[in-house]
Amino acid sequence: MHEEKTQYIEIMDTTLRDGEQTSSVAFSALEKLTIAQLLLTEVKVDRIEIASARVSEGEFLAVKKITQWAAENNCLHKIEVLTFVDGDTSVNWMLQAGAKVMNLLTKGSLNHLTHQLKKTPQQHFAEIASVIQLARNNDIECNVYLEDWSNGMRHSKSYVFEYLDFLVQQPVKRILLPDTLGILTPSETFEYISSIVQRYPNIHFDFHAHNDYDLSIANVLEAVKAGAKGLHLTVNGMGERAGNAPLASAIAVLNDYAKNVKTNVVEKSLYTISKLVETFSGFRIPANKPVVGENVFTQTAGIHADGDKKNNLYFNDLLPERFGRQRRYALGKTSGKANIENNLQQLGIQLSEEDLKKVTQRIIELGDKKEVVTQSDLPYILSDVLDSNSIEERVHIENYVLTHSKNLRPSVTLKINMDGEIFEQHAQGDGQYDAFMNALKTIYALKKRELPQLTDYEVRIPPGGKSDALCETIITWFYQNREFKTRGLDSDQTVSAIKATQKMLNQI
Known part of the structure; x- marks a missing residue:
C-alpha cells in the first residue's frame, strides 16, 4: 500500500488588500509595513496581497515602503498587488511601485461580463492576453482572478470553462477562484473545484472564500480536499460585508482535519498578529471568535473545570498552547470549587476545604451581582473572606x-x-x-x-x-x-x- 503524498498548501494573506476593504478600516503606510513584515517573518504565510493598483497616492507610498523592505530581504516575489484589465495603466503603476507580482482582476461569470463590461468573451480574452503579455515583457509575474467565479459556475459553467481553456494557454502562474459574494455551499465548493482540477491537473488554483453565510471555513476545507493548491485568508476574517475566511481558524482546521496537507504557517504567531491587526484596524474581535477570541480558552462552568482536572475531559485538540495562549477559568456565579481551585493553583495558593467553600460562596455572590471577577481579583477576595472569618x-x-x-x-x-x-x-x-x-x-x-x-x-x-x-x-x-x-x-x-x-x- 503506497502512502499518499503530502500536499503543500500555499497561504496567501490578503488582510492588507481585501481585509482593508472592511467598512471604516484604513491602515497607515507604517501599519501596513509592520503587518506585512510580521505576516512574512513570524506567521510565515507564503504570499501577501497588499493593495489595489491606482487607488491613491497614500496606497502607492505604502506599497513602495513594503516593496523596498521586501527587496532588501529577498522576498519581493511574495508581495502581490490587485490590478485591472486597463491597457498599460496598472502595469506602469506596478513598475513605479517596485512590485513584481500582479493579481489581474477579470470576469469569472458571464453575468458580470455582459452587464458590467458589456463585452463578448472574445473581446475580454483579447484584452486580458495583451495585459498579461505586457506584464511578462516587463518582468512582472501574473496571477489571474476570475471575479464572481462561484456564480459563474452556478449559472454559466460553459463560459467559465471556455475562459479557462483560453487562460491555461497564457503565461500565468496561478489562477485564483474567488467566491466573490460568499454564496457557495461546501458541497458546491468541492464539486466545482474538483471538476476544474481534474480538467487542468497541472495548473495551480487558489481558492478565495467569503463568509456571507458563515461557511467560509467549511468551504476552505472542501476546496483543499478537492485539490486547490492555495488559499486566500485574512487576519480576524476582515473583509467586505461578512468578511473573508479567517486565517487562524483556517490553519487550525487544516492542521487538524485535512489529511496529508501541510502549510508553512506558525500557529504560535496567530494570536499575536490577530491582536496587532485588531489594534491597528480598530476592528474588534468578538470574544467568542474561534482560536483568537478572548473567551475561547476560558472555562466558566464548574463542571468543566472539574472535568479538566480529571483526565482533561473537556479538552479538544484546540489546545491554547498551540496558539501561544493559556487556558483560563472564568470566575462567576457558575464557578464551582474546581474552577476556583484551578485559578488558585495558577497563583500558587492552596486553601483548606472550609476556606475554599467560603471563597467560592463569595465569588458566587459577586457573580449574582453581575460583577466581573478575574484571577487577579482572587488575592483580594481571599484576603477579604479570610479576614472576615476571624471577626x-x-x-x-x-x-x-x-x-x-x-x-x-x-x-x-x-x-x-x-x-x-x-x-x-x-x-x-x-x-x-x-x-x-x-x-x-x-x-x-x-x-x-x-x-x-x-x-x-x-x-x-x-x-x-x-x-x-x-x-x-x-x-x-x-x-x-x-x-x-x-x-x-x-x-x-x-x-x-x-x-x-x-x-x-x-x-x-
Missing part, C-alpha cells in the same frame, strides 16, 4: 443612603445595629465617606464610646482592572496606642471603605 460580628451596618449632588455637601443616612440595638443618624461631610464617618461618630458619642482615628486610607484595584473591577480599600486605624488595618472589597469604592469600617467596628 465576630457584633456591629452590623443595616442600611445607608449616600447622596452626592452638585453644589451641595455630600450626606448620608445611616442605620446600624450594635449588639441588637438599632441606631439611625443623618450627617453631612466633605465627601460621602466623610459624611458616613460623621454619622458614625454621632452614634458612638451617644453610646459614650470612642472611635479609632483613621491614619491612612489606600484604594487598590487589581492590575489591568477595568471600571467594573473589584476595588479594595485598606484603612489604617490608631486605637488605644496601637495601629491595625482593615480591608473592604466591592466594585464601589465608597462601599468597600464602609465594609472596611464595619470590620474595624467589630474588632474594637
